[in-house]
Amino acid sequence: MSNQAAGASHRAAPVHTDPEDVSVLTALSAVADPVRIQLIRELAGSTDWTRSCGSFDVPVGKAALSHHFSVLRGAGLVEQRDEGPRRVNRLRREEFEARFPGLLDLLLRDDATQ
DSSP, rough: OOOTTTTOOOOOOOOOOOGGGOOOOHHHHTTSHHHHHHHHHHHHOOOTTOOGGGGOOOOSOHHHHHHHHHHHHHHTTTTEEETTEEEEEOOOOHHHHHTTTTHHHHHSSSSSSS
16 A cells, blocks of 8 residues: 555655754754754744644745755754654653763753854
8 A cells, every 4th residue: 555545654764863963063053043043042942843844934945945844954953854744743751861971961051152
């Protein structure tokens, strides 16, 4: 039975990188962009799986937003899943903290540079 027939999304499932497979350079590069920092901060203040991609108030278009989420997935920071027509997100706080202790806390501080 095809995904369409089974009622699944027409989109390919997002690919996730295990934080254990992420280099420090990849992690730092992912968090070097102000839009991605904003996404991380908003996710940190939200309950897991409650924020769809379109619910973030960021100054970029849909294609750029998709790219930013791809970078965050590739760095092991974000996990996504499809729920009907929506793609919802969660911050992989515990997994990322285990790989890079203290980095996420630094990013989430009020005095951190945006």
